[in-house]
Amino acid sequence: MADNLTPAQRSYTMSRVRSTDTTPELVVRRLSYALGYRHRLHRRDLPGTPDLVYPCRRKAIFVHGCFWHGHGCSRDRTPASNRTYWNAKRRRNKERDRRNQARLRALGWKVLLIWECELRNRERLRKRIISFLGEKPACGSAIYHRAIW
Numbered sequence: 112m113a114d115n116l117t118p119a120q121r122s123y124t125m126s127r128v129r130s131t132d133t134t135p136e137l138v139v140r141r142l143s144y145a146l147g148y149r150h151r152l153h154r155r156d157l158p159g160t161p162d163l164v165y166p167c168r169r170k171a172i173f174v175h176g177c178f179w180h181g182h183g184c185s186r187d188r189t190p191a192s193n194r195t196y197w198n199a200k201r202r203r204n205k206e207r208d209r210r211n212q213a214r215l216r217a218l219g220w221k222v223l224l225i226w227e228c229e230l231r232n233r234e235r236l237r238k239r240i241i242s243f244l245g246e247k248p249a250c251g252s253a254i255y256h257r258a259i260w
């Protein structure tokens with residue numbers, strides 16, 4: 112994809128990749144871990160390679176950057192130049208996301224989408240994760256073992 116980009120576009124792309132695709136996922140991973148849930152990362156055998164996977168619960172979480180995945184919130188602003196390029200790209204991402212989530216659900220998985228902008232309210236995010244995964248950490252999680260001690 113990089114071949115037909117100007118240097119400015121490329122550096123813009125790279126900055127978005129760093130700020131939207133890496134950090135938010137780390138935040139969610141740390142939170143999930145701190146809550147006592149044990150996840151696997153990026154299971155490639157599942158549609159869309161979910162960011163966090165909880166195999167024994169058959170649940171998966173995607174952490175989406177608002178720009179790349181076209182959230183439509185205030186963080187999701189198309190750069191002034193090459194709007195057509197970015198919009199087409201993001202439309203493709205959105206379509207792919209929808210397809211992958213539908214496939215995952217068809218395989219019996221439950222899916223939670225977390226948007227980058229939702230990380231601003233950590234308390235609400237914490238509650239969303241707990242209500243999605245269930246109150247009690249299960250499947251031999253660390254909290255379960257700690258409770259025994």
Ligand SMILES: [Zn+2]
Nearest residue numbers: 177182184228
């Ligand atoms: Zn957003």
